[in-house]
Structures are given as structure tokens and as C-alpha cells.
Amino acid sequence: MELLRVLAGVMFLSLVSSLLKAQEVIQRTYYKKSYEETDRKNARLVKLVIQDTGGVLRYETRSYPKNGIIELYSYRDSVPVGNWLFNKRMVNYDFDMKYSREGCDNNIGYNVVTKRKLGVSFSDSLYVPGVYAISMYIAKHVRYPIHAINNGVEGMAVLCVLIDVDGNVSDVTVYKSSGSILLDKEAARVLREMPQRGKPFLLNSHAVEGRLILPVKFQIDY
Secondary structure (H helix, E strand, O other), rough: OOOHHHHHHHHHHHHHHHHHOOOOOEEEEEEEHHHHEEOOHHEEEEEEEEEOHEEEEEEEEEEEOOOOOOOOOOOOOOOOEEEEEOOOEEEEEEOOOOOOOOOOOOEEEOOOOOOEOOOOOOOOOOOOOOEEEHHHHHHHHHOOOHHHHHHOOEEEEEEEEEEEEOEEEEEEEEOOOOOHHHHHHHHHHHHOOOOOOOOOOEEEEEOOOOEEEEEEEOOOOO
16 A cells, blocks of 8 residues: 555656646746836746747746736747637637638628628629627727737738528638738637627528628737
8 A cells, every 4th residue: 555655656746747847937037017127026027938838838927926827828830829818818719720712702791891792693682780790899809919019010810701591600711811820810719709690691581601701900009
């Protein structure tokens, strides 16, 4: 019995050691305020850069000395991944991006940028409900990524959003990139997380699957 306890203890210490090796703090900077560096004695914040497992680089801002997480964001190969915490809100970037125009121009749809109907004849009646509501939802829920703000990154991501016959978002692709994968991914995240709408396209009064081409603009207010 004693031998089993010893073995369990050794295995636990080995696991802790491997986890510590997998997560290495490669930079630690102390701050009195968000952008005012100081020494450890006078610090109120500490910013960490951590080399995590799987090639993930994690950035954390913590209160000091209480060690509570204030901001958290992660990248793998310069692509945002995992759960981020900023502006007091957790957002999920743990999904793969899709860049494509396939099906966006030819199928039934509506281009909000050009205000043109897609994939229907001139005589067809196409009703696209809730476009304004979607635009307001985007404006309310989009979170300008802090790294983009700090580096002065602006742009407009144009998304192709598939609305199914029940009126809900079933797929999101990037129709035209903003030039920044960080902005593209934030725009896609907002549409992916949009609640069920129950408002489908109506073609000649019948509910149909359709695509919305939507712009999401990121502009820093100086």
C-alpha cells in the first residue's frame, strides 16, 4: 500500500513537471498603470507572454499581487485561437476560418454592399427580412481586438452568411478579407454566435435558403 502511494506521488510530480515545462513564461513585465512600466515593488499589473502547448503564444494581463486575470489572448502562427478575455467579456476564437466566394454570387441572396439581389430574375419577388436588425446586432456585439487597436489595424471584412429555410445562420465564410485575419475572425465570430432569427428569405412568398453578403467595418476612433 505504501509503495502504491509513493508511485502515485511520483506520477503526480512528473505530471506537474511536464505541465510546467509545457507552459513557459518567456516575458514578464510589471506596470503601475496599463502603459506605465515600473518595478515589481510598485506594480499593480503584470503582463505575461507564455509559450503554451501546441505552438500557442498566450498573452495575459493580471492584477498584481492578487493575480486575477484581466485580459487574455492567444495566437498560433499569428492566428487568434482559443478563448479570449477583453473588455470584460469572454469570446471564443476556437474555430477554423473559411475564405471563399463559391456559391455566394450565384445562389439566391442579397448583397448589402451593392444592394443587389443575387441568383434571381428581375421578375421574381425576393424579400430579405431583418437586414437592419443583423447590422445592429453586429454593431452591438463586435469587439475590436485589442492587438488590432494597439497596432492601428483597420479594415472591412465582407462576409457571406448562409441563412437556412428556418431563417437561421448555418454557415459563415469570408467573401473579401479585411487584410487582417484578426479582424476577419472577429467578424466571423459575431455572425457565428448570432442567436436564431427565424426569418428566412422569401422568394415569391416561399421560404428559401439564401445568402447575405455583409460588410463589417473596423475603424479606430482617435
